[in-house]
Amino acid sequence: MSFNITKSIFTILLTIVFSIQTIVSLCQEAFTAKHINGLEWRHIGPFRGGRSCAIIGVSSRPETFLMGTTGGGIWKTKDTGLHWENISDGFFGGSIGAIEVASSDPNIIWVGEGEQTIRGNVSPGKGIWKSDDGGKNWVKMGLDQTRHIVRIKCHPKNPDIVLVAALGNVFKSHPDRGIFKTTDGGKSWKKVLFVNDSTGAAELCFDPVNPRIVFATTWNMRRSAHQMSSGGPGSGLWLSTDGGDHWKNISSHEGLPTGIWGISTVAVAPSNNDVIYAMIENENGGLFRSNDAGKTWKLVNSERKIRQRAWYFSRICIHPKNPDEVYALNVSLHKSTDGGKTFNTVNTQHADHHDMWFNPEQPNYIAVANDGGGQISDDNGKHWSPQNNQPTAQFYRVTTDNHHPFRIYVAQQDNSTIRIHHRTEGYSIGANDWEPTAGGESGHIAIDPMNPEIVYGGSYGGYLNRYDHQRNISRSINVWPDNPLGHGAEKLKYRFQWNFPLFFSPHKPTRLYAASNHLHVSEDEGNSWRTISPDLTRNDSSKMKASGGPITKDNTSVEYYCTIFAAAESPRIKDLLWIGTDDGLVHVSMNGGNSWTNVTPIELPAWTMINSIEPDPHQDGGCYLAATGYKNGDFLPYLFKTKDYGKTWKKITTGISSEHFTRVLRADPVRSGLLYSGTEYGIYVSLNDGVNWQSLQLNLPIVPITDLTVKEDFLIAATQGRSLWLIDDLGPLRQYQANSKNKKHILFQPKSVLRTDGGSTDSKFSGTNHPAGAILYFYIDSIQAKDSFSFFCIDSNKDTIGRWSNSFSDEFTEKIKLKSGCNKLEFSLRKKPAKSFDGMVLWWAGLQAAKPRLGNYKMYIQGPGLFDSTEIRVIRNKKYPTSDEDVEQQYQFIDAIRKSIDKAHKAIIEMRDIKKQLNDFCNALDKNSKTDSLFILKEAIDSTLNKIENELYQTKSKSNQDPINFPIKLTNKLAHLIALYEHGNYPPTTQAEVYRSETDELIQEQLKLYEDIKNGSLRYFNQKIREAELDFIKPKNVK
Template identity: 60%
Template sequence: RHIPRIAIDPTDHNVLYAGVLGNIYKPTTDRGVYKSTDGGKTWRKTLFANNQAGVVDLLIDPTNPRILYASTWRVQRTPYSLSSGGEGSALWKSTDRGETWTEISQNKGFPEGILGIIGVTVSPVNNQRVWAIIENKDQGGLYRSDDGGESWNQVNSERKLRQRAWYYTRVYADTKDVDVVYVLNVRYHKSTDGGKTFDTYNAPHGDHHDLWIAPEDPQRLIIGDDGGAQVTYDGGETWSTYYNQPTSQFYRVTTDNHFPYRIYAAQQDNSTVRIPHRTDGRSISEDDWERTAGGESAHIAIDPENNDIVYGGSYDGYLTRVNHKRGTVRAINVWPDNPMGHGAEGMKYRFQWNFPIIFSKHNPDRLYTFSQHVHVTENEGQSWDIISPDLTRNDPEKLKSSGGPITQDNTSVEYYCTIFAAQESPLKEGLLWVGSDDGLIHVTQDGGKSWTNVTPKGMPEWMMINSIEPSAFDEGTCYVAGTKYKTGDFAPYLYKTTDYGKSWTKITNGINSEHFTRVLREDPKQKGLLYAGTETGMYISLDDGKNWTPFQLNLPIVPITDLAVKDNNLIVATQGRSLWVLDDLTLIHQLYDAPKSKNWIYKPKDSYRMRGGSRSGSKTEGTNHPNGVITYFNLANLQDDDTVTLTYFDKKGDTIQSFSSSNKKDKKLQAKKGLNQFVWDMSYDGAERLPGMILWWASLDGPTATPG
């Protein structure tokens, strides 16, 4: 499932190599180096370490395409641990274009004992000079060989080069200077003396994972990090921005009640943001984004009565209240603790990296947050009450420090046995559903006085409950999206109950068997209309989950992490391709009643008079909501000589505007067989323009239609 490196033979573009790390959540035999000689049509495996160790780095000697280097890494993850290092972690060399491989990590000078992740690079100036940055408990650091890997010397052991080794561990040789080498980490480090000493530099973002150095000009570099990609033409003195790339990795998404409504979401290794879904300009630009409460891993909750007061979480139970109008920020953590670096054992409250925060749908003063317990406040976080027992499995074997056998790593990502999803029914106050990351579902119908375990019979154990959706149409109905990808199971899991959890039905028919599910949302205006986000795109159901069909349209094939429905819009949060909005669900709402065999016009959704428009084609700005009345019509039997006319009337039945396929220019209606969309800008006819007429500070545009 993970392919960290692809290399192309510079002398034959049909020869390709793929370094396959594989499934890090279970042992598999599909790891290793794969080679293709027909441009990727067919592949064969030429290097295999073992079923837990895959390839994490791979490169072709820039001076001799017969020589390749590869590093294999033994790594395994579970929902509650990460293990980096062990049998299978090694450095390899091939001298016959990847046909056979020799391990060179047993050679003289290489670290002894357990090896972890290894990064490797070769100098294009002298291909006998090879660097390797190595995770090792006692002898880790940067190593150099000056004889093509036959022998090694440690040249640097500074911790700044190898902290959190599993997350970084990349090294790159300069393309013109044999003594210049780069190591990537939180910041990036550069050596000009063969790796003995390093200076530390900042690019516009942090957490660096990849670097490209131009072969002919080492002053030109591209760095890849958790913010995107940045370019320098002066060796790092200045860098381009990363704000011009839609590459954000969002965790969760929600909206407020402002007009126009604003979208709130948290970005991996970045800030939380709030963004208007439409502006009075021609696009949605960087100027329209602003920071809000919480940190990179946050759930966000907006005060339903004052949308300028926002609550956001972050890892380790960090929780903040932001007042945008006053510009104030206040920490309102449930418990004054900073467990960073410690395992989950013995913790008073286990707050997951991505713990939920929600407002009651009935009491605007009631704010919930969730550890292994349900916490509630009605005084803006000044004090918290617990209204539940531990609603998880609380398995002590899964509440230990994560990491090893070389490096421990505890950031709350692996904190387990926590409540991971929760929501209150929009129909009944105190009807609260919660799901845990270890596979339990509980419900209370009395505001937390009593709880019932309603976990579906037959649902696989230890499933992460990733989203819960109480129905807006029936009090006893609730939908659940679960996932087991962290145990190596990529199947979709969606469930529905209509009797408060007494019985459940699995509803995944039509979803690809390897598109594991992250989120399910019900359309609040159309009963039975459901949306599902998976690791590999979107699905829609028109029959309450009995059947699903792909709903991709122009959305990239990308993990869907969360969905929200607001004002007939569907907002999609993705992991790697930013935020997307489907601007008009009205058409889908009316599919139930519209005949497909004849011409049909769909009733437009309510439209608003406001400034702004939509400029398409920008690569660096978001597309605005269409400004006008969005009209859909279906032409079932259109002939080439048919004329199609679309007319808008006022309440009295008088014509405001009419457009026809036979007209020219401004009054032209583009029409084709099948579904059509037209946006009317809500204007009347303008004044007649006379030959030679010039108007200063005036317009010939017609007036805009009045509301109603």
């Protein structure tokens, strides 16, 4: 009998692989949204406004305004910009290009998706929305394929008549662009102005007197991954005299420029409809004015400051009462009071202005939208509402450091990079908890693995610097210090993308990588660089020309193409490098860059940008990539994985919606096959290595996810328009197994609890802090109204820390709500605070229990057919240079104080109750020879109890400042030690312990006197009552 060993081994391996895939696949099949619906995203800020391109007010409600943001949806303020609230969450989100409030009914609001500032990373939209109740509810009203809606105008008398200006798909030719009209409130739409499939509408306005007269502009433009084109056939100025049903091109009217037009905008003066302004991108362009309703025109200003970067700006706004007061929106906000002849700059909160609105009845109310969000003025532009109250930042990449607790690093569009604490020792994450760091608005950030105070950051133009936070020192360390601004990429020595990769080796902490179209490495903190790869891109010179033409060039490196866009070194194998380019290539080097192999997935469409690349942390030859083709007009998701160093790839997008194009994929470092993907419209998770995906959106708003990172137990998401969010504990995702499918209950192992100060409170101006104490997740397959579940937690001494139940509450048990599916319980591991009483006034004191002691706690859960338990471990905060013994000393010190104060305050409550009973009893007695001794004894007891209480507590203090007048007493003095020494993780000082002991002795002396009263005079009083056959008095049992 023959035996083929090779064939047999191959068969066995195939069987093993198939079995593993089957188990993994079963895990995802059993896993449903119900298993994770207890997880939550926590928003940490920062509150620093990101780009807004649309803003409007409600003329009849002058303090109410609406703002549309880039990626962040719709926001509303009712107090002139002091507070903003999102009103689109739960309905839609993402990039907003236009907002309109019907002047005839302010409850009717229209919103168009897809911003009009078509940057290189612009996000498209999916149509138009309508609200009939001021933004409480929204209904989708079509126009899905218009992609970028830049202006909406309601008929001033009939809110069912609406005109919409749409740029259309900016990345490819498409017929759904131009001017659209509805006469039935959005039920049906008619395309009333269409020029060609490359020309969309850029502006739209009614004549303020006659709504049958409408002006519009059209714009031939195109975005691609490597170029922006502004101008060409079809661009122009248009007029309708029948309410938008028919249009006439008036671009050739007298005084208007000849030749190629780019973007143009138009506005009619509300106070004089003969006066019209137009900003036109043209070789001889600028601000034009007509004094005869558009019949003839005159160039009134061609200054570069009001027309630079025309495609990004160009909007104009006219004062509602003065036709000569006109505003040009550009980098700065420019104001003219002489009909556009001269302009002066108006100071606002931020640069790069995209929209402006005047209240037509009260024009001192003004709103502007810029790259810092929305700002409101109620004094004609002298002062503006803040930008640091809007959590709408747009971030690029996200990373973390090795500080304890770790910090998060991101770069904000048109702002600085920042590092921000993921949790604080306060009760929120505010402006004091983040700061600028290395790099610029668009860059990757890399933190020295050995010293988190040393940070490296990139930005556009190949800029790179090293920042020392400890010394506040910055050093430029560009790989090649050639400033390319204004130039195309074809003649550059190195092509650095706007968002070029920068990262440290996971194997050699002094090795820093940076990527252009080559991969570069430095071993000496950027002092010198060497190139370790050839050009790894397609190197197509036809896609490296200057961008922005044919009229205005625009070269900031956003459009620099044929560059490395994603790069990483395997965390498992030293010198195993993976490279992904923006022109759709993937390379691998297994020898530190000495040689490279093209391993581009066959199924990946050509020129599809590799947006992220992720070496598998669990398999040597494994790697994942996320690619996106939206800059080619392709909105499909592209995720791939390889297990053999890129020799073969498998597409893994099952379960991801067809238009949720993918930006990032990250592998969980703890659980093999657990993957997270960020898309244009949210986050997905896979438990089976990408075989299937399901939503991980939970409470996260609909927003583009630009990057993800996993740190410890946390999943961190950078967004384009809603700042930073994270999940605090990935335990349920990491612990769920296929055999959990039939389990009625699952108690997940909670993560370790950091022994630290702080907690979480709601705030409209700051991020949400990590909750204090423990986070427990538990799954209940189905819960009925009659089902009772109880939880109780004990410490290592078997002392009960807390009790919870869904069916009852008492003084020891907190009632909680439970649901079918995954439940979340957040609770403090502190014991109960010292007792307080009504009217208590303490000065600089604390009654709280000590932070939990280090070690293991036990949580038990009991319910129908269930009794289970899990351990919760409390760990030391390594931020503090102290030992476990120091922490235990602190715990014992604070706990001793708490117990002493608790006993004293309970005694005070008892004494007050005794005095009340004595008074009530004696007031009901007749004073005679039989009762005289009781009255005398009552007075003596009263007097003694008063003296004891006044030694323990200052009874004269009735308001917060009274202790300045009336000296504090013993329990206040002891409680002051809690205020001084409970924070941090330090042991008490020698003097603190001596003082505690001395003060506690004084308290015990008073409590001894009280015990003497209870056991002596009070018993004697009751004895006298019994002898007189009267009711007796006893102390109240105070818990």
